[in-house]
Amino acid sequence: MSDRVAVDWTACRGRGVCSELLPERITLDEWGYPLVDRAPVPVGAERHAARAVGACPTRALRLTPHPP
């Protein structure tokens, strides 16, 4: 079972914590909003992904089964 990261765009405020905790999948655009790679979370990075989801100040991230 593999998951990917998904963004609730109405909740995201571009704080960028996610890109620090899961750089393998998340970088930031010129306005500070996450550019999320739709590939599944890499093996071994599942805890990082969970931490990124939990650390988002606006609860804008979730893990969702890949493919959708």
Add this chain to the structure above:
Amino acid sequence: MTAPTAVLPAPRLLTDQPYGPLPDVRDLVEQVEAAGLTGRGGAGFPVARKLRAVRDGGRGVVVGNGAEGEPASGKDRALLAHAPHLVLDGLRLAAAAVGARRSVLYVSAATPALRTAAAERGVEVAIAPAAFLSGEESAVVSRLNGGRALPRSRPPAVYVKGVDGRPTLVQNVETLAHLALIARYGAGWFRERGTAAEPGTMLCTVSGAVRVPGVLEAPLGTPLRDVLEAAGGPAGPLRAVLVGGYHGVWVTAREAEQLTLSAADLGRVGGSPGAGVVIALGAEACPLEVSAGIVAHLARQSARQCGPCLSGLPALAEVLAVAAGRRWDPSVPARIEQLAALVAGRGACHHPDGTARLVRSVLATFPDELEAHAAGRCLAAS
């Protein structure tokens, strides 16, 4: 706009003939599936699938969506003025098919006649705010739940949890009208017009450089040149045609000669029939100026809920204005593409996606105009 006309000798939605009594329909979902009816609100989703999803959820709500926030579209208004009972029939049939206990007609304006007809049928009337996104499916649900008419993030989908937290069917009013005719005349009848892959007819709103702008009805697969002819023909030499409205694609006048009103043809140029909005651009108009105006409107109409849209659409409007105003910067085409890629798919609704589609079609269809503007000229005949 003038009264609706038709490309067909025997129009369906726009006929003056009475429709006949509404039969008692037991297998509406199966009939709609056999007819191949798809939504006429722009997204073209198979109607039978939506009906099944809401029916499976149980005790749902059905909404007839006539908000029509697209500025260049008048077909829903025309249909509600011409055949409101057909729309209300469709709403009643859909409600029965999915087991809904509540029916709402969501419209931009309601005449006393419409309110009376709705009340007689136990249908509530709700007024949609005059904004581009007011008719977006989740925005409709949000409004009917007492909030603002702005899109909501999914999941959950509205057919799972929508109005009053119930499974909700949102169908464009034209879709409901077709559904009401399928119930009367059957799937085979519906398929007598259109193509095998894209059956039936659709309403179109034709405007811009045509002699008789207005709403007309055409079978899917009708050549675009016939659609323009039904609107009185071009008012002069044409430069291009915008197909699909503000979230649609530009095609050159020459391309329009070869294309039909179909997902098959328009998909090949990155577009779709959408909600049937066709805007003809005369040779005297600058497509970059017109596009800059459209993108400025789309930027103003952002719900401002999602960062990439809130930031990216005004940035696109600005760069289009630079291109149109001939304050040239060599980075303009690349910047348009960069911004389109940054906004597409990164929002709660498809507003940024549609805007990206439009600006990408500007790049694809008007490289000559961009080149002229780079040299301080404009190809539009004066």
